[in-house]
Amino acid sequence: MDEKHPDWIDKVAEWSRHVGMNPTRVRWKLIRWHEKRNRDRRRLEQKVDHIKYEHKTCDECGAVQDRDAKVCSSCGAKLATRTMHVLRRLGIIAPEALSLSTVLALVIMTAYARVWVAQGGGFHAPPGKLLIDFGADWHLGYGDERWRLLTAAFLHMGFWHLAFNLIAIATVGPQVEEIWGRLAMLFLFVVTAVLGFVLSDAMQPNALTAGASGGVCGLIGAAAGYGQRLGTTRGKTIRNDMVKWFAYTIVFGFAIGANNWAHLGGAVAGAALGFAMPPAAWNRRALLPLRFVVKLAGVAATIAALAIILTRTPTPPSTGADPQTARLDLIAQICRVERIDHRAASGLYVTTFTQIGLGDITYEDVGEMCKGMVLVRDACKRGQIDAGNGDQHAYCSAIERALSDL
Secondary structure, three states, X not given: XXXXXXXXXXXXXXXXXXXXXXXXXXXXXXXXXXXXXXXXXHHHHHHHHHHOOOOEEOOOOOOEEOOOOOEOOOOOOEOOOHHHHHHHHOOOOOOOOOOHHHHHHHXXXXXXXXXXXXXXXXXXXXXXXXXXXXXXXXXXXXXXXXXXXXXXXXXXXXXXXXXXXXXXXHHHHHHHHHHHOHHHXXXXXXXXXXXXXXXXXXXXXXXXXXXOHHHHHHHHHHHHHHHHHHOOHHHHHHHHHXXXXXXXXXXXXXXXXXXXXXXHHHHHHXXXXXXXXXXXXXXXXXXXXXXXXXXXXXXXXXXXXXXXXXXXXXXXXXXXXXXXXXXXXXXXXXHHHHOOOHXXXXXXXXXXXXXXXXXXXXXXXXXXXXXXXXXXXXXXXXXXXXXXXXXXXXXXXXXXXXXXXX
């Protein structure tokens, strides 16, 4: 041993002989424990010295800078504040006072509250029809309403879905803000969320989907791409941390049946953007007009999405609409999809079917149901329909209105 061990170790080892223990074994165990304690103490002292280190280190080139410097003297990259450097050395990544990550989380929670009120409270998942009313993405049913690619990123399919995404935004968002700036983070979230839903629509066009996960994975991918491009020890640490976060998201997605195609699309798009545009290049004076447009687009898209969600008027069957009319409208909506993909039509509204008394149906049943609706409409036109005890004219009018474009 290089370091002399204290005398008490020999005394304890000798004393152990009297209680039936092996003195040599006891002695070596105490020596190893003593050495480990010394190593831990030295490591703690080094960590404290590192935290108290007066100078900054440039994230881009690794050059040591004065504690008051705002721009790196070697590469011109923007330097984080002294407080952020200390928090990073402590292992704490926290948003700044006016973090856009916090604002983004508040926007998402506001959208969730709007749907929550419309569904009558509770922690159960909102019905699919209600989510569609507020702007969820459903490619087959609303192929011409491309704004749903944006609004879907601010809606969620339940409390735990929302909670996971808020935790991820609070963890990853501030790191992306520190790298590219606050408003740039918002743009990255929006554009990668939209691209994630584009991939989702291409791979599973019959899926009803919503959630911020695609944009969150976009932020994760952007930070990972930046870390890979940076190549320093800190860069590799950021990359590895982001890869872990993406793995958590994918596992969580499988666990709750979330849309992993949107996750993948957002992550790939974010990684490409993060790798292609390091902060040193992004902050060049020549790109000032582009930065302005990008930041404005992110803010405008977020405001527009929230405005659409807050001003939508849902019309679920339970809102007091005539039950027969609501039922016919729902079946007609399914029949429109049936013309494109009968499997998608049968799988979309199982929950809503149960709520209006249809129960679970198979995709074979959907085709027959839609043919029957058309036959009823034709019979109405010929005056051959019997509406039972109801108003024949009102019934046929509801049929005609529901099937007007079929």
